[in-house]
Amino acid sequence: MCGIVGLFLKDSSLEPDLGRMLSEMLVTMTDRGPDSAGIAIYGQNSEKPYKITLQSSQPDMDFDRLASLVESELGQTPQVLRKDSHAVFGFDQDCLDPLRSLVQAEFPCVTIMSRGESIEIFKEVGLPEKVAQRFDVAQMSGTHGIGHTRMATESAVTTNGAHPFSTGSDQCLVHNGSLSNHNNLRRVLKKQGIEFETENDSEVAAAYLTWQMQNGANLGEALEAGLDDLDGFYTFVVGTKDGFGVLRDPIACKPAVLAETDQYVAFGSEYRALVNLPGIESAKVWEPEPATVYFWER
Amino acid sequence: MQTIDLNAQNLRELNATLQAQASADTPEASWEVLNPKGSHALAVGLDAPIDVTVLGSTGYYCAGMNKQANITVKGSAGPGVAENMMSGTVVIEGDASQYAGATGHGGLLVIKGNASSRCGISMKGIDIVVHGNIGHMSAFMAQKGNLVVLGDAGDALGDSLYEARLFVRGEVKSLGADCEEKEMRPEHLELLADLLERAGADAKPEEFRRYGSARTLYNFDIDNASAY
Numbered sequence: 001m002c003g004i005v006g007l008f009l010k011d012s013s014l015e016p017d018l019g020r021m022l023s024e025m026l027v028t029m030t031d032r033g034p035d036s037a038g039i040a041i042y043g044q045n046s047e048k049p050y051k052i053t054l055q056s057s058q059p060d061m062d063f064d065r066l067a068s069l070v071e072s073e074l075g076q077t078p079q080v081l082r083k084d085s086h087a088v089f090g091f092d093q094d095c096l097d098p099l100r101s102l103v104q105a106e107f108p109c110v111t112i113m114s115r116g117e118s119i120e121i122f123k124e125v126g127l128p129e130k131v132a133q134r135f136d137v138a139q140m141s142g143t144h145g146i147g148h149t150r151m152a153t154e155s156a157v158t159t160n161g162a163h164p165f166s167t168g169s170d171q172c173l174v175h176n177g178s179l180s181n182h183n184n185l186r187r188v189l190k191k192q193g194i195e196f197e198t199e200n201d202s203e204v205a206a207a208y209l210t211w212q213m214q215n216g217a218n219l220g221e222a223l224e225a226g227l228d229d230l231d232g233f234y235t236f237v238v239g240t241k242d243g244f245g246v247l248r249d250p251i252a253c254k255p256a257v258l259a260e261t262d263q264y265v266a267f268g269s270e271y272r273a274l275v276n277l278p279g280i281e282s283a284k285v286w287e288p289e290p291a292t293v294y295f296w297e298r
Numbered sequence: 299m300q301t302i303d304l305n306a307q308n309l310r311e312l313n314a315t316l317q318a319q320a321s322a323d324t325p326e327a328s329w330e331v332l333n334p335k336g337s338h339a340l341a342v343g344l345d346a347p348i349d350v351t352v353l354g355s356t357g358y359y360c361a362g363m364n365k366q367a368n369i370t371v372k373g374s375a376g377p378g379v380a381e382n383m384m385s386g387t388v389v390i391e392g393d394a395s396q397y398a399g400a401t402g403h404g405g406l407l408v409i410k411g412n413a414s415s416r417c418g419i420s421m422k423g424i425d426i427v428v429h430g431n432i433g434h435m436s437a438f439m440a441q442k443g444n445l446v447v448l449g450d451a452g453d454a455l456g457d458s459l460y461e462a463r464l465f466v467r468g469e470v471k472s473l474g475a476d477c478e479e480k481e482m483r484p485e486h487l488e489l490l491a492d493l494l495e496r497a498g499a500d501a502k503p504e505e506f507r508r509y510g511s512a513r514t515l516y517n518f519d520i521d522n523a524s525a526y
Contacts, residue, residue, distance in 0.1 A: 252415055252433075255377060255395065271355050271376060272336035285355075285374065287395055287414050290434065 001151045002163075002176040003029025004256075006237045006267035007277075008144040008244035008296055014263055014278075018043065019140030023132035025266075025273045026147035030128050032269055033151035036162035037131040038123025040172040040239055043142025045120065048079050048090025052099060053113040053120045055086045055159060063087040066107055074098050084134040085159075086113065086122050094169075111160055111197065116170030118143075118241050123162040143298070146239050146267075148174035154182070155200040165203045167194070168210035170241035175202035176254045176269060177233035185229065205230055209238060219243045223293040237267050238295075245295035252290035259283040265296050303332040313342060316367075320345035336376065341369050344386075361388045364405060380407045383424055396433070399426045402443065408497045415452065418445045421462055427497035437464055438474065446493050448501050456509055464509040465490055467501060478512040 005025035009015055019041060026037065054063070067080045067089070079090035089099075096115050103110045114121040122135040128149045132138065148163035155161045164172040179185075182201035185208060190196070194207045208229065212222035219240050226236075226247060235254040238245040246267055248256055259266045259274050261283045268274045271285070288294055302312050312331065319325040329350045334340055336357040341350050344367040352360070355373035365384045374392030383402040390398075393411035400416065402424025409417075409426070415433035418426050423442040431449035438454070440462035450468035457474020463486070464477075473479075482504075490503035 250434075252396070270336055270357055271374070272357055275335040287393065290415065 001032040003032030003149040003269045003273070004147070004174050004176050004235065004237050004267060005029060005269070005273050006144075006146045006174075006239075006244065006246075006265075008265040009142075009263065010265070010298075011263035012143075015043070015143060016141045018142040018145055020138040021277065022145045022147050023128070023137040024276060025268060026128045026132060026149060028273045028275075029147075029149050029269055033149040034127055035150045035152045035157045036123065036125045036159070037128040037147070037149045038121065038162045038164050038174075039132065039135070039137050039145060039147040040114065040119055040121045040164040040166070040174075041137070041140050041142045041145040042118045042170070042239060042241065043120070043140060043145075044118070045140055045142070046079060046081060046088060046090035048092060050091045050094050050115075050117060051120060052089045052091065052096065052115045053086055053122070054089060054103070055111045055113050055123075056107070056109050057085075057111075057159065058109040059085065061085075061107070061109060066103070066110070069102065069106060070095075070099065073102055083122065083136065085124060086135065088120055096169075114166040114172065116241060119166065119170045119172060119239070121164055121166055121172060123148075123164065124159050125157060125162065144239060144244050146172060146174050146237050146244075153178050154202075155198060158198075160198050161200050163202060164239075165200070165206040167203065167207040168213065170239075171206070171210055171213070172239045173202065173206035173209060174237050175205055176235045177249070179205060179230060179232035179234065181231040201232070205234065205236060213240075219245045219297070220293050220295045223247045223295065227291055227293075235269070240297075243295055243297040245293065246288055247293055248288055248290050250291040256288050257285065258288050258294065259285045299328045299330055300326050301330045301332060304335065304337060305333045309337050309340065312340070316341055316344050316348070316350060319348050322346070334371075334373070338376070341367070344369070347386075355392065364388060374411065375409075380405075380424075383407065393430070394428075398428075399424050402426070404443075406493075406496060412449065418443075418462070421445065425493055427493055427499055429497075429499055431468070434471075435474070437462055437477075440464075444489065444493060446490065446497070446499075446506070448499055456511070458515060459509075459511040461511060463489075465506040466509065467506045470507075470509070473509065476512045476515045477509055480508045480510045482506070482508045 081088040163174040166172045179201040182204040209222045331352045334354040338357040342362040345365040350369045352371045357376040359378040361369045362381045368387045370389045377395040380388040383405045385405040389408045394413040397416040399407040407426045409428045412430035417432040417436040421440045427446040434452035437456045441460040447466045451470045454474035456477030487503040
């Protein structure tokens with residue numbers, strides 16, 4: 001199964017409530033997947049213009065020590081916002097590559113979850129309610145966000161196997177379904193220089209879209225190309241810095257409901273996830289068509 | 299009229315109360331359900347001639363296995379609405395998600411909006427009237443009963459069809475294997491007129507085309523031996 005929720009705000013007055021609305025939606029979907037949960041929030045919760053979200057498999061990880069190492073080795077002073085097993089490092093400029101090298105050499109327990117100007121990703125093994133509490137998602141503001149609760153099929157139940165997957169700056173993807181050509185596509189993408197963290201099928205879909213967008217496609221064009229190249233069952237919800245997209249495979253077994261008002265676009269694996277949104281009674285609510293790209297950009 | 303508010307009572311209590319009408323000496327004739335909020339398996343397994351009106355949208359498997367009851371959803375329904383219905387009437391005022399009326403043996407399912415994919419899959423005697431459009435693979439392996447669509451049908455309508463009758467007023471994107479257009483005879487117009495009237499549909503039987511099984515898959519064809 002797996003449960004997906006997503007919220008793309010058009011009305012900025014709702015932005016302070018994004019984290020609360022999204023985590024409530026995700027908790028409603030708990031019985032679609034109890035293995036792990038994750039959330040991607042696009043917002044300005046840091047004073048610095050560039051953010052990297054890090055996760056440690058060691059609970060006693062000293063992120064401050066990593067920060068001072070970053071200062072001495074990279075000459076950048078990060079603003080560190082620790083949240084449970086994760087920490088958001090704010091920087092004045094993009095320093096992904098040197099940070100990755102530093103982390104790989106000195107802190108093998110640390111994984112880079114996301115990077116970009118706006119995105120932060122928090123994900124862990126456990127039920128959505130617990131995961132949302134650990135990272136205090138309800139307090140987060142933002143412009144759009146995506147959540148996922150996982151029932152694992154294609155790879156192990158681990159933090160890194162949880163969704164969302166982020167394979168490019170300010171990009172993320174969540175997936176309900178299973179891909180059948182992910183091994184071959186991973187090989188093809190590796191030859192193009194794309195790096196992978198897991199054996200998970202959904203990460204391949206995320207990387208595929210990243211690769212398409214690196215080659216000049218916008219989100220809509222990348223999703224359109226995915227219809228030809230991604231084989232299997234899927235409902236995807238995808239985020240970029242300014243965009244929000246939905247795509248279902250041509251068979252469309254995996255459920256999906258979209259709702260749109262003047263204030264927001266909302267996605268739920270089921271209508272249940274949307275029932276407490278403001279104005280849902282008068283929203284346009286529909287089931288996205290198979291093999292049809294839906295995307296919104298601001 | 300009895301009212302059950304799902305903000306105050308849980309789903310199991312609702313279903314147990316409605317199911318108990320089957321053995322009640324004097325069943326309560328009319329029920330109203332408030333705040334369904336997309337709940338699963340709402341008003342399932344009923345077996346009494348009662349009216350149930352659900353005010354709002356429902357999740358998976360609403361009105362499943364229905365016998366005798368008349369169930370109206372004043373909203374949209376999730377996947378598998380009226381699955382395996384035996385008799386009675388189910389009316390969805392909004393849209394229905396995938397496999398509406400799947401495997402239904404009898405009764406009437408009316409969808410006033412659109413139905414998505416696999417509507418009437420493996421139907422076994424149910425009548426389904428959709429005022430809007432239906433999605434792909436509808437009436438797949440449908441065995442008996444009637445599927446009436448006032449709008450358009452998606453890809454592969456009636457694939458591997460048995461003896462169900464399909465009537466479509468709009469466009470059919472494509473027919474599935476062994477499904478073909480058939481002659482509309484007077485008895486079909488009569489049947490259609492009755493179904494349209496019972497479903498409150500404003501359409502004339504003459505505007506529809508009929509589709510059915512070409513019956514070429516019923517028996518083994520020696521020319522296909524190499525495919526096995």
